[in-house]
Amino acid sequence: MKYSAFTLAYEALRGHADWKPAWREPEPKAEYDVVIVGGGGHGLATAYYLAKEHGLSNVAVVEKGWIGSGNAGRNTTIIRSNYLLPANTQFYEWSMKLWEGLERDLNYNVMVSQRGVLNLCHSDAQRDAFARRGNAMRLNGVDAQLLDHSEVRAMLPFLDYDNARFPIRGGLLQRRGGTARHDAVVWGYARAADRRGIDIIQNCEVTGLTIRNGRISGVETARGPIRAGKVGLAVAGNSSRLAAMAGLRLPIESHVIQAFVTEGVKPVVDCVLTFGAGHFYISQSDKGGLVFGGDLDGYNSYAQRGNLPTVEDIVEGGVALWPGLGRLRVLRHWGGIIDMSMDGSPIIDRTPIDGLYLNAGWCYGGFKATPASGWCFAHLIARDEPHPLHAAFRLDRFAAGMVIDEKGQGAQPNLH
């Protein structure tokens, strides 16, 4: 049933008796053209675009838990395309364009809210770096505005301007950036993919990859073997573990990053805000909770939890930036496992195994990439050749030196 205000009203009168499951729960078939491992946003989007853009619908998405149980369901919901380096800018801008039409595309309200993403700067050098980035964005056709101190102050009068350790000098604003409802993105893609005939198979952990003569022929799962002509990996923090099943080592470390939400309050901040002199960013959800986060915990981890020093570091940044936050309360904090690549940028590429494709290295920014990641990965899998939008996200770029290092931190993942 198509979702609309009309059907909602109609169903309200009928006691909502007719709503069908948003996606089926099929048994896995013996064979698919393509198996996507990972039922997060990226995997589901890949499946959706395989069907929509490439006419491939004999596709399964296999997920070890419930769809969206990884980082798709535990991020801070930010979408933006305010990148410096051309490879990233163009890719994330394509993602932004897909976000802007996603609700009508999926017939699902994923609540894309373009309320603006503002990065604050606290020194002349930082402002110049923002100018460099903003100009790069503009050259790539992305909106960017450099705000001075008074413009920031007019926009967000409640921040600490007069007693700050690191005074606010200005900021880089991308008005088209904002947030989207993370769970809805998963469900929207799942429902839309399902409607195009794709099998979404939950509680189906992949336990092995079937490889013969350098070519993949299927996956072993907790629910039995599944044959596949092509297999795409979109498993975020578990990328190294899956790759190891194919005998591959990746330029990736799995790290934990924490996120936080406060109790709901009436609207207080109407944009996504990042502190440039500490590790803190914040936005307010439609339900009223302030959603915030900061830096990684900084060590390899597969445990979905963080530790206190990072909690303190993040909250200190928050209260330093915005002293009025002191009396609001954290309701919940949690950790996600992210696939930190060695240069901070993603990988969407073929692997040395024929028919095995890799979508990984999203660091802490995978959510905003969801549509373009799925779109590009679908293109790569369907055509077996990269689309120009992600051609730079190669697996061999490290050995060749074509790193895409936005922060200039080099090969130390926890610093990106």
Place this chain on the structure above:
Amino acid sequence: MRIICPYCGERGNEEFSYLGDASLLRPDPAGAGAMHAFADYVYLRDNPRGSHREFWYHAAGCRSWLIVTRNTSTHDITRVEFACDVAAARMASFEDEG
């Protein structure tokens, strides 16, 4: 997390900085295929879920580089060694072999 520094005793992880996989050995820069070996050394990681030997630097303490054996799934720490001791032992074993 709490790391038992062999010099300073048990401390919170905020006193340390992290460098990652300690099983990597800097390749011989004069060796054949050094470029390839260095690319692997600098960029590729096992990234295991489970036991992981990793470098931590006690930046706010004794400034020792440590090798910590820690389970990345449970965060349990089973061993902490001075990195220089491990390096010395490795060098000694090379010399023994000859």
Place this chain on the structure above:
Amino acid sequence: MTQAPASSASEKRSFQPYRLPDGGLIDRSRPFRFRFDRQSYTGFAGDTLASALVANGVRVVGRSFKYHRPRGIFTAGSEEPNALVELRQTNRREPNTCATTAELFDGLVATSQNRWPSLGFDAMAINGRLSPLFPAGFYYKTFMWPSSFWEKFYEPAIRRSAGLGRAAPGDDPDEYEKAFAHCDVLVIGSGPAGLMAAVTAARSGARVILAEDDFRLGGRLLAERMVLDGRDAASWVALIEAELESMPDVRIMRRTSIFGVYDHGQYGAVERVGDHLPEPPAHQPRQRFWKIVAKRAVLAAGASERPIAFAGNDRPGVMLAGAVRTYLNRFAAAPAMRLVVFTNNDDGWRTAADAINAGLPVEAVVDSRPDVRELPAAARSGTIRVFRGAQIVQAKGVRTLRAVEVIDAEGRATSIACDSLAVSGGWNPALHLTCHLGGKPQWRDDIAALVPKTAPPGMAIVGAANGAMTLADCLRTGADAGVRAAVDCGFTAKTIALPRAGDDSVAVTALWLVQGKGKAFVDFQNDVTAADIALAVQEGFRSAEHLKRYTTLGMATDQGKIGGVTGLAILSELVERSICEVGTTTYRPPYTPVSLGVLAGHHRGKDFRPTRLSPSHQWALERSAVMVETGAWLRAQYYPQPGESDWLETVSREVRTVRSAVGVCDVSTLGRIDVQGADAGVFLDRVYTNAFSSLPVGKARYGLMLREDGFVMDDGTTSRLAANHYFMTTTTANAAKIMQHLEYCAQVLWSDLDVQMVSVSEQWVQFSIAGPRSRETLRKLVDTQYDLSNEAFPHLAARPVTIMGGLNALLFRLSFSGELAYELAVPARYGDAVIRGVMAAGEAFGITPYGTEALGVMRIEKGHVSTNEINGQTTAHDLGAHRMLSTRKDFIGRIMAERPALRAPHRPVFVGFKPVDRAARLNAGAHFLPLGAAATAENDQGYMTSVAFSPTLGHWIGLGLLQRGPQRFGERVRAYDPVRGGDVEVEVCDPIFVDPERVRLNG
């Protein structure tokens, strides 16, 4: 508000119509006046806001999130879903504060939230009538057309109606603090199990911390009429408390919530130091954040009662049965005048007994179990109507409960008039802390509850938190855990005699949902009903996490403490799988909400991060220096003089003075590392791209360091003070990073080398003295035996000297400005004296102090790279420094710097820029485009890294990275800066703008 005069005390007491005449753990001699929604009331010391409201007969205390239904106090604890208020006013306003845990104080002001215009009449209650349009997840299905309406119309409307309370309008005026505590045994909770654990462990000599959320020890014992060792519970608690207080190694932390369990025995706790007072006492924080490190922990957090879902189960007057007892017994406040009890377990009957004991009429007890064995005396005597095997299908009333509909075992309907309904659906162990490190709970059928399956390392779980529901079991498991914890910590612990206590029956038969007409709430605060769960399941949201996320069940401030298990049970019935199979959602920290202020402690404002100050700081302030944050440092940016109109005029004057006379600048922020040892030279050869083992003693050399990935990491000068002794400088930004890197190289990579290093950054204050008159200035400072002539002390000389009559110093002939220049390092404590000395010595030559701006201008004029160019993305080739890459030795980064992409000819290379229109201003961050080319990414050829107005040349100059830059001198390109509206034609040039022949340098 001031303390009320004592004479009016008795008068105030009469204003509490629902206060029982005696009993309770309140201090009737200390009446407190408070306000709720502008109405004035009184309560007593020992009350919570909720108990005082109960005593005053206030029924409606809040509105629900979605339907704005009137709600009353539902619990007596931190799991309260309804009675959330805005506590205090203006900048001390705390939204969403549980009235049930807020301690009453004189002058307390609270306001109800999420209603307009008033709590009694809320216009948004219309949502309740429109509720068929707002089922679970309705918003995912609509608001999609037209797309621009989402941000403009739908979303703002949703956001305005969402949220509960209002955040404080301004900065939080209170202080916060952090503290550390260490112990052998941390006991969490001071109910019967916790007290036994604490006292047992403490008697063994173990260091014990007993943390209690409440302001009073005792836990559930305070709320029940129980007898231990022949004493009433409160007296028994007092006895144990006194013993614990007397022990030196026991710390009792009241008003302290353990909110989270973290790796390796760390516990996060918040002590509410001043929340029970109108404002925190002088010199004390509002709250204190404790980080507790414990070898062992005993979790004795008790259990919380859960409701039963039936139509109208949220009506004001419906309250958890245990909470009714708490108000009666602990607070002597009557939540009811005509009470009905609805229970599925034996515990509910206690409420009836306690109500009767308090003299309150109990209309009926409705027990869903057909086979209740024993009834309390009052029920047996026939004064209470008893329904066995019956259910309440509906609670009626809007702003207060008026009646309940009972369907008895035979299916007959009865309506019972009442003003209160005590509900007990059983108890949920408070197992949250056991899950913070990844533990999963398991289902226990006999108590119809989730209990911990595993405990975090070092934690024992006792009492009701572990499903031990009787008092005797609580006491026993607590004492046992106390012994074990002490023994584990190396103490000899004896089992102590357990107090005699009744062994009450606690049988329960699960009942989650009574089918009926009307909304049956599961999550009260978020208005999630049983029908919402059913719809979610119908739509395929069958995993516990999907259910939660689709319906928002368990996402309110109580984080599912009230409705979580009930929701799972209803889900499991709908999908016909056991609760184990359905699984639970994950319990995350914090256990109860924690203020951001306390987690930040005093690290806000200027104390957000430490500030490093140079020894010349005080002097610079006296000179009216404008200070600027440079990493952790505050540095003098420029030194304005009277009559100068703006910073540019000042900076230009400083530059001109240095170039024409002499200036002094504090460069102490550079990292200084003392490197010694027989292999110090070899070591430096390996970390720098260029050679240092060949550097003569008494000389300095500029060095470049790469990261192992081949990109430039840092630069600086290193001097050889003796054969085995080098003095390295790093950039300000990278000082700590380089120290760590060098230690890595020495300890990990080349531990066979004899090299030792230590930071001496703090030992020395270092001044750059630059300009054609710098030698003359120094001549007045440096003791006469030192020859400073160009021959004796040439460029890059580096030697110890004494100055000002014997003060030891290091003198370097180094120049960042391109002038004849020196850097003088002296022991830090003399920094203030020496800067004054330098100024006095240079006075005759017209010396000026100069700040970081002038320093930057002159380095740009000289084409020296700095942090803007060494940004982690540039190679030695990019920076025109490839000649510094030695080909005769290995060094860090050598191999990877040879990767093809790092040597690619299209990489932008370091060059200088001048505006073609000399009046034009340049901006760093501008990108370079070929003249006439479109402003697109394809035409992007590099960017401007640094700019300055050069007073020497009289126009703006820039440094930057441009593709094939060095081959394009004289060519013009666009410096395109759309974010600042800039588009300037610039000429590519040599990056050395001033004195390329280095005449001044060698002067």
Place this chain on the structure above:
Amino acid sequence: MADLALQARTPLQDLARPGRFGAATAKPGLLIEERTDLALATVMARRGREHDLNRAVAAAYGIDLPHGPHVAAKDGVSFAGIGVQRWLAAAEGLVEADFVDRLRQRLAGLASIAEQTDGWAVLRLRGDRVRDVLAKGIPIDLHPSRFATGDVALTVVAHIGVQIAQLDDRPTFQLMAFRSLAASLWSWLSKSAAEFGYEIVPSGSPGRRTDRITTTKRSINSD
């Protein structure tokens, strides 16, 4: 230059002025004294000379070098373990040039010596509530059973690296931070102590070095 006095400034010179501050408790919970008479040097063993270094220190100062985070002291000279084969040597009340120079001479070839006299702000802390004040920042366990006289620790207080040692059983603690961070350390300490009331006592050490220096040339080189 004749009339230019070389006044030394102590790290806390304008911050810690003697007097009584914070809550008006009957007795100050904390007594704070800034020490300005310590000559300090980092002593790092040369590779392969560790045993000789131990012997040389024992011979010169009668002190067994501690191999761990402890301080060994005799006659006003102390060696505090601050890392593997690394010590902070201190001399009380001495003219620092003499101490560090002599240290260089006596340990030549055995250790790398770097003077740190000016690098540190040094506070001595005592009083009934000293542990309660320190608990507000020192993350390590200072309970007498865990940290006793002679123990040393390098750690972090309020994001500031510090070195703390227990000097006696009263107990007196010595808290040190880098000079540039003295003001931030003071911000933390004064706020943390205010609840208990604190008194800043004048430096009890002889020769608070604000007088004009009289030292003569000495070597900065070690070899």
